[in-house]
Amino acid sequence: MSISKKIRTNLAYGQELVESGVEGAKDARKATLESTDRIDMVTSAAQESWQAATIGVLAGAIFGVLTDDRKPLRGVITGGLLGAAAGFAGSFAWKTRPLTSAMVHGASKRIGTTRDQHWLIKNPVNYG
Numbered sequence: 001m002s003i004s005k006k007i008r009t010n011l012a013y014g015q016e017l018v019e020s021g022v023e024g025a026k027d028a029r030k031a032t033l034e035s036t037d038r039i040d041m042v043t044s045a046a047q048e049s050w051q052a053a054t055i056g057v058l059a060g061a062i063f064g065v066l067t068d069d070r071k072p073l074r075g076v077i078t079g080g081l082l083g084a085a086a087g088f089a090g091s092f093a094w095k096t097r098p099l100t101s102a103m104v105h106g107a108s109k110r111i112g113t114t115r116d117q118h119w120l121i122k123n124p125v126n127y128g
Helices: 003-034 041-067 072-095 097-122
Strands: none
Touching (some): 003 097, 041 072
């Protein structure tokens, strides 16, 4: 088998793994968000994450003033924006972790199935 054919085969297999992982994550996301206890999870997580963003603005502004000696206003603005983004993102990720873990689990199960099928194609089992 030539090198270019091996590369094409490996790229096709990698693409198949990625596609199966994405499909598994989509299915898990859909199942999680359609369950009755998770309907408003994303909305409430976004609404509750603004408190952490506010704390992040304050912490970032203070840190920005302390680090930018020449132009403290620039430090306040930059630090405040970065602090708000970090606070919101961290809080949102923490509050939506059941969804994230379900998506990771669904993707890994689908990838495992695809890997098993690929292995069986390359190594057929003869029961006769």
